[in-house]
Amino acid sequence: MTIRMSFTVEKKNEPPQVIIHKPALPVSKISNLHMFKQIEKGTRCNEQELNRRKKVEEILQELDSLVGLHTIKKLVLEIQAYLEIQKKREKENLKNNPVVLHMIFKGNPGTGKTTVARIVGRLFKEMGILEKGHVIEVERADLVGEYIGHTAHKTREQIKRALGGVLFVDEAYSLARGGEKDFGKESIDTLVKNMEEHKDNLILILAGYKQEMCWFLETNPGLRSRFPIQVDFPDYTIAELQEIAELMLSQRQYCFNEEARLEMESLFLEILHKSREYSGNARLVRNIIEKSIRQQAMRLVEQDQVSRNDLLTITRNDILLASQN
């Protein structure tokens, strides 16, 4: 993961920026954030606070249960700790640093970007930063219109839906592909304007392939300074894909037998050999798992006697059939 950190000179109309180069504490205008308005009122009772902490703990556990993603987990923990401490500093009338929580997620499809965005949304809700914490997932077609003025309207509509939560723009680089005259540019301008305007109650996450997102940020230098948190989502290793497969099965109350486990591993090796890009990553794992489960059902429905163990077990043949169609 490349999280970079550098201080940039404050420009007119731009908040002071910190760009993170390695896992570090983000900085944002915390006094504007929701959480502090609640604390200012000073009405939170202990029970409420205990409940909130329990929920935060549960969400962090959910994040922790994801396979790999170590740097992302560490970063989220850092942000969470930082915000908690800012709350305490606020109580002591200590100075707050400005914080910007808009983010760039870079990685291939199926590397967990949407999953992490959903967790971040819910976490920030429990921490009082966002009112609702929901995630609105959009792509170019949802933001860009067909005639002058249409794009700004379409983009504003999506922002409106996302208020109180996260607006997650998938394959965001495609907004810049058509250059200056393309309506995509109008959408970027509208997003930038609104992310400033609604900074108390909206987090914008721009996601996409690593190379394309780097190009996107290079061609829009004004954007880079507005997204202090940049996160790389690396492709999963074979061992991680295997672990994800086991996790997905156990969540559905199934398991592999030993032969199936070996088959799954050689399937991952084969896929990796064919395409260096892992063509799908964890999403591919999910597809194979779901198909294997259907294959198991097809197999068992033919049997007269079905034991509990039969119902639990995915066999090598289930996987072979699943990977064929």
Ligand SMILES: Nc1ncnc2c1ncn2[C@@H]1O[C@H](COP(=O)(O)OP(=O)(O)O)[C@@H](O)[C@H]1O
């Ligand atoms: N680290 C992980 N551990 C467990 N499941 C994962 C992990 N990463 C992704 N998944 C699962 O893989 C699927 C695709 O992930 P997703 O977040 O949609 O990827 P992306 O948004 O990067 O395309 C989802 O079902 C998700 O739950």
Ligand SMILES: [Mg+2]
């Ligand atoms: Mg996604």
